[in-house]
């Protein structure tokens with residue numbers, strides 16, 4: 001059985017090869033006796049800045065394991081590591097037609113997992129293959145010409161394709177390793193297996209997505225682009241077929257609905273079909289952008305080229321109003337991006353390349369909103385709430401997908417300054433507080449001021465806010481039972497972020513895997 005050893009540290013820039021010598025010296029053995037040595041985790045410890053260290057967890061094995069354990073059992077930070085047994089997938093032979101809607105992380109990983117069981121699904125994606133999608137998005141960012149079916153939210157790879165590709169996930173899920181291994185198999189950097197904060201970057205993600213498609217086609221999947229699910233055909237509470245693009249009908253026994261949080265027309269269709277759904281809380285706000293150097297200096301004291309671009313995670317709670325302001329989807333070395341999917345609405349988000357080399361750091365700063373804040377209590381009330389503020393931002397930006405922006409000091413009423421947003425196609429200076437509900441603007445101001453106490457220098461003339469950030473998570477939940485099926489429509493499996501069961505690339509992918517396992521279980 002191999003061993004795990006935590007808390008080995010190196011100075012930034014030191015050769016990682018030294019980890020072997022450090023381990024051998026600590027335990028007093030000759031490095032030549034090592035049979036295997038691997039980095040399991042790598043993180044940054046900036047608690048004693050400016051002395052910032054890289055912290056490692058490693059695994060190793062040697063010939064005389066019993067003797068080693070006898071001598072060192074009880075040593076702090078040393079554990080025996082269970083041997084990973086490869087997962088075995090028993091092949092299924094059912095011919096039940098399975099349709100997956102959506103090629104975001106949830107749909108893609110559901111399809112991949114089904115393929116592991118030998119089950120080939122038909123996958124419907126309203127958007128285009130990633131190569132064409134990239135061109136449509138580039139046109140939108142350059143000229144403000146939005147394609148409502150091919151954009152940052154819709155198309156192969158889903159919402160995460162134009163992202164920072166952060167793969168952090170709060171869930172402790174036994175399938176995390178499997179998902180990471182699949183990403184590596186299709187071209188993600190192998191370091192994601194051990195980085196404390198793994199990320200792939202939008203540039204690398206695009207090629208991973210294309211390779212993943214090739215893998216699915218090879219395993220027999222039928223992939224249909226520019227094919228939008230527009231209706232369900234049901235018989236006595238059992239799904240029997242799906243309709244796409246308003247006409248084509250496809251028999252379907254199991255439908256995995258992995259539509260993401262922006263398919264508002266599909267939500268409306270599901271509501272007309274009386275699927276049980278309920279509005280849920282989410283968060284809205286603005287995106288803040290600093291020079292990356294400012295954040296590196298605050299977090300590390302003395303930045304070093306061998307350290308990753310610094311990030312942050314901040315929260316502020318107002319106990320009286322029960323509102324919180326928090327940073328979300330922080331993108332070091334990234335850009336603020338236009339993320340609209342509906343005409344005449346402005347939405348911002350953030351992305352970065354693998355190298356995180358834009359010189360700018362951005363993050364959403366958002367405030368929680370609840371169903372009581374929405375106008376109406378029907379399942380679509382949260383969608384209308386988002387649309388209201390996205391439309392307001394569109395108008396404030398001048399009606400051409402330019403976004404409203406403002407210097408951070410001006411927003412919190414502590415001065416003035418110019419604004420520099422990386423958002424394209426462009427920005428217009430505006431009083432951002434008037435473009436959000438009053439309780440959101442107030443909590444944002446309180447939050448920003450409190451963040452400066454935690455990160456001295458966060459409030460600076462050099463920071464810019466751009467709005468609005470409204471698509472932090474789904475505004476509703478599509479209910480599902482223990483068998484992962486809708487309680488009112490057998491055969492329909494709500495899945496991923498759009499159904500309210502995930503938030504982020506990894507958790508959406510893991511939910512896709514869970515749904516696939518449930519379907520396979522029913523076929524066994």
Ligand code: FAD
Nearest residue numbers: 102104106126154158159160163166229260496497504505
């Ligand atoms: P989605 O990825 O939204 O995929 C849904 C798919 O369904 C889309 O491709 C859509 O076209 C398709 N679809 C919708 N309706 C239909 C229909 N009726 N018929 C056919 N197809 C349909 N998360 C992170 O963890 N890390 C990050 O760094 C990160 N950065 C982000 C940056 C940006 C700019 C954005 C927009 C999001 C980011 N996210 C990030 C969030 C992450 O992308 C989502 O959480 C994740 O993609 C959700 O996965 P999903 O599969 O549930 O849905």
